[in-house]
Amino acid sequence: MVNDLGRKLAKLAFEERGADMLLVMREEHGNVVPAMVPKGEDLGDVRLDIPYQLITILENIYPWVSKGRIAIITRRCDEKALAELVKRKYVDDKRIVRIGLACSEDQIRRCRCEDPVPSKVDLGEPHAAAKGDELISRLEKMSQQERLEFWAGQFKKCNKCFGCTLNCPVCFCDDDCVLEDRTFVAEPSVPPGLSFHMIRSYHMIDKCIECGECERSCPAEIPLLTMRKLLAKDMKELFKFRPGDEKTVSPLNTTLEGEQLEDGCDEC
Amino acid sequence: MSVEHVLTTCPYCGTGCNFFLQVVDGRLTSVVPCKTDEISLGRLCIKGYNAHAFVQHPDRLKNPMVREKGQLVKASWDQALDRIVKALKEIRDKHGPDSIVLLASAKCTNEENYVFQKLARAVLGTNNVDHCARLCHASTVTGLLYSFGSGAMTNTIPEFDGADCILVTGSNTLEAHPIIGSRMLRAKEKGAKIIVVDPRDTPLSRISHIHLSQRSGTDVAWINGMLKVIIDEGLADEEFVKARTTAFEDLKKVVESYTPEKVESITGIPKEKLVEAARLYARSKKAMIAYAMGITQHSNGTDLVKSIANLAMATGHIGKESTGVNPLRGQCNVQGACDSGGLPNLYPGYQRVDDEAVRAKFEKAWGVRLSPTPGLTLTRAMNDAMAGKVKAMVVFGENVMVSDPDLNHVEEALKKLEFLAVTDIFLTETAKMADVVLPAACYAEKDGTFTNTDRALRMLRKAVEPPGEARADWIIACDLGRRLGSKGFEFSSPADIMAEMATVTPIFAGITHERVDGKVLRWPVPDKDHSGTRILHVQKFTRGQGQFAPIEHTPPAEVVSEEYPFILTTGRNLFQYHTGTMTRRSPKLEREAPEPYVEIRGEDAKKLGIADGDRVSVSSRRGSITLKARVTDKIIEGTIFIPFHYAEAAANRLTNAALDPASDIPEFKVCAARIERA
Numbered sequence: 001m002v003n004d005l006g007r008k009l010a011k012l013a014f015e016e017r018g019a020d021m022l023l024v025m026r027e028e029h030g031n032v033v034p035a036m037v038p039k040g041e042d043l044g045d046v047r048l049d050i051p052y053q054l055i056t057i058l059e060n061i062y063p064w065v066s067k068g069r070i071a072i073i074t075r076r077c078d079e080k081a082l083a084e085l086v087k088r089k090y091v092d093d094k095r096i097v098r099i100g101l102a103c104s105e106d107q108i109r110r111c112r113c114e115d116p117v118p119s120k121v122d123l124g125e126p127h128a129a130a131k132g133d134e135l136i137s138r139l140e141k142m143s144q145q146e147r148l149e150f151w152a153g154q155f156k157k158c159n160k161c162f163g164c165t166l167n168c169p170v171c172f173c174d175d176d177c178v179l180e181d182r183t184f185v186a187e188p189s190v191p192p193g194l195s196f197h198m199i200r201s202y203h204m205i206d207k208c209i210e211c212g213e214c215e216r217s218c219p220a221e222i223p224l225l226t227m228r229k230l231l232a233k234d235m236k237e238l239f240k241f242r243p244g245d246e247k248t249v250s251p252l253n254t255t256l257e258g259e260q261l262e263d264g265c266d267e268c
Numbered sequence: 269m270s271v272e273h274v275l276t277t278c279p280y281c282g283t284g285c286n287f288f289l290q291v292v293d294g295r296l297t298s299v300v301p302c303k304t305d306e307i308s309l310g311r312l313c314i315k316g317y318n319a320h321a322f323v324q325h326p327d328r329l330k331n332p333m334v335r336e337k338g339q340l341v342k343a344s345w346d347q348a349l350d351r352i353v354k355a356l357k358e359i360r361d362k363h364g365p366d367s368i369v370l371l372a373s374a375k376c377t378n379e380e381n382y383v384f385q386k387l388a389r390a391v392l393g394t395n396n397v398d399h400c401a402r403l404c405h406a407s408t409v410t411g412l413l414y415s416f417g418s419g420a421m422t423n424t425i426p427e428f429d430g431a432d433c434i435l436v437t438g439s440n441t442l443e444a445h446p447i448i449g450s451r452m453l454r455a456k457e458k459g460a461k462i463i464v465v466d467p468r469d470t471p472l473s474r475i476s477h478i479h480l481s482q483r484s485g486t487d488v489a490w491i492n493g494m495l496k497v498i499i500d501e502g503l504a505d506e507e508f509v510k511a512r513t514t515a516f517e518d519l520k521k522v523v524e525s526y527t528p529e530k531v532e533s534i535t536g537i538p539k540e541k542l543v544e545a546a547r548l549y550a551r552s553k554k555a556m557i558a559y560a561m562g563i564t565q566h567s568n569g570t571d572l573v574k575s576i577a578n579l580a581m582a583t584g585h586i587g588k589e590s591t592g593v594n595p596l597r598g599q600c601n602v603q604g605a606c607d608s609g610g611l612p613n614l615y616p617g618y619q620r621v622d623d624e625a626v627r628a629k630f631e632k633a634w635g636v637r638l639s640p641t642p643g644l645t646l647t648r649a650m651n652d653a654m655a656g657k658v659k660a661m662v663v664f665g666e667n668v669m670v671s672d673p674d675l676n677h678v679e680e681a682l683k684k685l686e687f688l689a690v691t692d693i694f695l696t697e698t699a700k701m702a703d704v705v706l707p708a709a710c711y712a713e714k715d716g717t718f719t720n721t722d723r724a725l726r727m728l729r730k731a732v733e734p735p736g737e738a739r740a741d742w743i744i745a746c747d748l749g750r751r752l753g754s755k756g757f758e759f760s761s762p763a764d765i766m767a768e769m770a771t772v773t774p775i776f777a778g779i780t781h782e783r784v785d786g787k788v789l790r791w792p793v794p795d796k797d798h799s800g801t802r803i804l805h806v807q808k809f810t811r812g813q814g815q816f817a818p819i820e821h822t823p824p825a826e827v828v829s830e831e832y833p834f835i836l837t838t839g840r841n842l843f844q845y846h847t848g849t850m851t852r853r854s855p856k857l858e859r860e861a862p863e864p865y866v867e868i869r870g871e872d873a874k875k876l877g878i879a880d881g882d883r884v885s886v887s888s889r890r891g892s893i894t895l896k897a898r899v900t901d902k903i904i905e906g907t908i909f910i911p912f913h914y915a916e917a918a919a920n921r922l923t924n925a926a927l928d929p930a931s932d933i934p935e936f937k938v939c940a941a942r943i944e945r946a
Binding site for chain 1: 316454471
């Protein structure tokens with residue numbers, strides 16, 4: 001049986017915006033379950049209070065779903081994740097229908113989110129941004145040595161589940177993940193050591209849209225979102241760049257494509 | 269085009285995490301964690317995230333096979349099943365029903381295990397039904413039945429969050445039960461103190477507050493030592509002991525001589541640390557004990573489990589929220605395979621086969637006469653096969669040719685059988701020796717329930733079709749039952765089987781698939797309105813009064829000698845699982861831990877001229893294997909460790925099949941070994 005939210009969503013996605021299917025969450029088996037519902041099918045008991053990372057789910061199935069327009073619930077961070085995907089042509093923008101969800105106050109507080117309102121609010125009430133991250137304030141008062149010890153202590157809990165990469169909407173190297181490369185991360189190592197986390201940190205620095213899914217997925221509850229926020233701050237200060245905008249290009253991207261090579265250089 | 273997210277249960281350890289199998293047009297694309305699952309909280313370990321990887325692997329068995337002129341050749345289901353039926357009938361008629369052994373499976377569902385044991389008991393006429401619980405927690409079942417009257421986790425996984433102190437022994441929790449380990453980390457963040465007693469340095473011990481490294485095989489000594497400190501310092505819960513238990517005076521007498529000095533000399537644990545740990549555990553308001561194979565897999569495993577129970581009862585840390593004795597079960601459904609009667613002395617629900625009233629109940633329900641004699645355990649069955657007394661084995665989803673101790677002996681025993689039938693998802697080392705091989709559906713291809721380690725019923729929901737002609741084990745077993753002439757196998761679905769099981773199994777009486785589908789229920793569930801039991805032994809113990817057991821330290825069955833100067837201990841690593849049938853076909857898991865190795869301490873390695881990465885040969889009185897040395901400071905001097913996942917250098921070629929007399933569990937954790945450069 002479809003609930004009120006489901007009716008509203010069906011109207012928005014299928015009637016008004018012409019989607020062929022909708023990626024949403026609903027109640028089943030006493031749990032909240034992600035579901036891809038084709039147009040015309042009952043949406044069921046829709047639930048939007050559990051923060052599934054739908055963009056990651058979309059990415060997993062996208063290569064196999066060759067036809068049709070897919071509607072998807074998009075929070076502000078999801079919009080930004082989509083921008084990063086569209087920019088890299090992982091997803092065809094024309095096939096995506098965005099249904100903007102304004103996050104609840106509680107969710108904003110949990111994410112210490114500074115940018116919680118999507119560009120178009122279709123569902124939920126817009127709420128104010130959170131006022132900073134309490135852990136950042138604590139870390140900023142520490143000496144460099146203390147901060148290092150804090151993070152080393154956190155990373156010692158890592159059990160190498162790869163949840164932070166698997167659930168991340170903007171981590172898309174698939175089978176060539178450098179974290180699985182023995183050169184960088186030695187095999188007999190649980191916890192995997194600092195290099196594992198440092199490599200991941202810098203790999204994501206021009207893509208991370210601070211959705212917090214890495215932190216939520218972490219069985220060791222390492223405050224990964226706080227680390228992301230600290231890195232994002234550096235990125236903003238050093239390069240005046242924030243990921244999540246389709247029109248901007250990462251300052252870390254250098255490419256020789258289309259550029260005139262200097263005369264006499266034929267070694268490469 | 270169809271996209272589905274099928275909520276189901278992880279096929280690896282006993283934590284019972286639920287997750288979604290993502291299916292696009294019949295193709296498994298990934299695993300998505302379930303955020304509302306009360307057990308996993310939307311987190312998984314690396315094995316869980318890769319649980320889809322082996323399902324559609326090209327090596328999956330797709331057709332039945334029968335042995336013709338020494339070779340396994342493709343056959344029809346009718347040919348294969350007829351062959352099994354003919355062989356079993358002939359052997360039963362010639363040598364009697366007890367010459368046949370059926371192995372149930374901790375990888376199969378409750379419903380399937382119920383059908384397996386019914387097949388053995390009601391159709392073949394023997395109680396010779398057992399499974400790999402014999403190799404992991406058989407001593408928990410015997411030990412805790414003695415002490416408390418119920419052989420399962422007394423408390424639940426979510427309760428670890430709320431403990432003030434967690435004593436973990438013989439469990440490498442973060443590697444073997446990662447999501448339970450993460451609960452322990454959570455508790456620690458909230459201020460709980462973690463005590464780890466383990467001869468190895470494990471990911472958990474490295475972040476524990478107190479780590480005691482005992483010599484393998486000396487556990488009774490440190491537990492008695494802690495009990496002495498607790499009693500001498502007045503830290504025992506006198507009120508609880510008086511009201512709820514018996515035989516405390518006997519225990520007092522025995523532990524009296526276990527002074528910290530004596531314990532140090534036996535175990536190598538510094539006396540100050542022992543005292544500190546004893547005080548911490550006893551003084552904490554809510555203290556939980558978690559243990560696993562490091563306690564159970566000893567030739568005095570049952571005594572060790574009883575000792576753990578002594579510790580909890582003496583301090584009153586049982587029968588309350590965030591306390592108790594918590595054996596962490598290793599397989600997805602090893603708890604359930606025991607619950608469902610896959611044991612030679614117990615019907616479903618731990619009802620004894622030698623209890624006349626119980627037997628009469630099952631005879632009435634099944635409409636047949638049943639054998640009053642407890643059957644052979646898995647480990648005894650191998651000995652009897654060797655001796656020519658067991659003639660046939662029917663194996664469902666067990667790979668005894670890697671998992672059992674002293675494999676050379678197992679191999680010889682299996683070769684002596686007149687008939688061996690194996691049902692599995694891959695052509696395992698055991699299946700390769702069979703006369704008939706049947707292809708089974710795996711966890712992702714069928715419905716049913718598992719019981720996880722904290723007694724919760726977890727649903728399996730079919731996500732994809734089995735490959736080729738493979739069938740679910742319950743369908744195969746029911747077919748065999750019918751072909752052997754029985755009328756009791758007309759089940760239409762796993763839910764139908766559960767309905768019958770509930771009528772004869774008091775702890776499952778209130779369980780139906782419909783109820784379990786939407787709600788976490790933990791047994792005992794005595795009726796349809798009961799919402800399950802989170803904490804056992806709250807008002808009284810299942811057996812009435814808690815029973816203390818006075819136990820003396822005894823040395824392990826095999827001690828070091830000049831020829832075999834090292835203690836060899838075995839276990840799991842994070843990335844592989846058991847005999848590797850599934851994980852070694854999962855590329856990301858295999859990449860993380862691709863080859864067998866032996867851990868040896870730096871000082872020991874230096875003396876023997878062994879460097880990290882060297883090929884070494886490890887030998888025991890039973891065999892020898894060659895593998896890579898991993899020189900580490902994570903293990904104590906004089907002890908070496910080999911993970912048991914790798915068939916190419918199977919640790920169980922070396923292990924000792926010395927059995928605990930009460931439970932028949934083998935001593936996997938201690939044998940004497942020699943290591944040298946290969």
